[in-house]
Amino acid sequence: MNFLQGGKRMLDQSYYKKADEIIEEYGRKESSLIPIMQDIQAEYRYLPGELLTYVAKEIGVKEAKAYSVATFYENFSFEPKGKYVIKVCDGTACHVRKSMPVKEALMKELGLSHKKHTTDDMMFTVETVSCLGACGLAPALNVNDVVHPKMSPEKALEMLEELRGEKK
Known part of the structure; x- marks a missing residue:
């Protein structure tokens, strides 16, 4: 569930908890970036930008690189998609x-x-x-x-x- 904090959209804590579970499954390494992003998108039908930033920090990848990968592949979406x-x-x-x-x-x-x-x-x-x-x-x-x-x-x-x- 998304909510607003100071006019900015924030993700519910459950998103970060799920991201932590996915990160643990693949390991905190750069080569895990794409499988982690795929699993997050499969879970939520999109890739929340706030979560991508969080994942990058957690696995030691520069935020710019994570966004570069996410925007390079057409299958990743920062916009929520339908069922x-x-x-x-x-x-x-x-x-x-x-x-x-x-x-x-x-x-x-x-x-x-x-x-x-x-x-x-x-x-x-x-x-x-x-x-x-x-x-x-x-x-x-x-x-x-x-x-x-x-x-x-x-x-x-x-x-x-x-x-x-x-x-x-």
């Missing part, structure tokens, strides 16, 4: 086969925009990716690392309904 992360492919094959109308249908249905990628209830995040490596299945999208082939706006909205049904 379902939907990655719409916009590679050549998917784009030509109309992946952007699929994304637009999802964004409209979820009330998202080019500036807002995650729903208020933290259920869905919609992103565009350069390629999913599933060109023969175009247009494709990926939900939490599961590929959905030959999508259309209608099929995408049906998929959303199925995902919404899962949360009950």
Whole structure:
């Protein structure tokens, strides 16, 4: 849980406790940085900047290096993501086969925009990716690392309904 202190967002102590557990699992060494970051992101669906600073200090890595690594790899996010992360492919094959109308249908249905990628209830995040490596299945999208082939706006909205049904 986040809270404000002096107008600045602060993390609940439980975040640091969990980080300590993860650090102990991998050891306090520079080579542990990426696995620690991966586990933190898997736990919270994003990488809180305050926690990255804490981890860097705890394992003896310069804060600038930790941020450099986190920003280099596309999979790390400093923004909280929804329970379902939907990655719409916009590679050549998917784009030509109309992946952007699929994304637009999802964004409209979820009330998202080019500036807002995650729903208020933290259920869905919609992103565009350069390629999913599933060109023969175009247009494709990926939900939490599961590929959905030959999508259309209608099929995408049906998929959303199925995902919404899962949360009950």
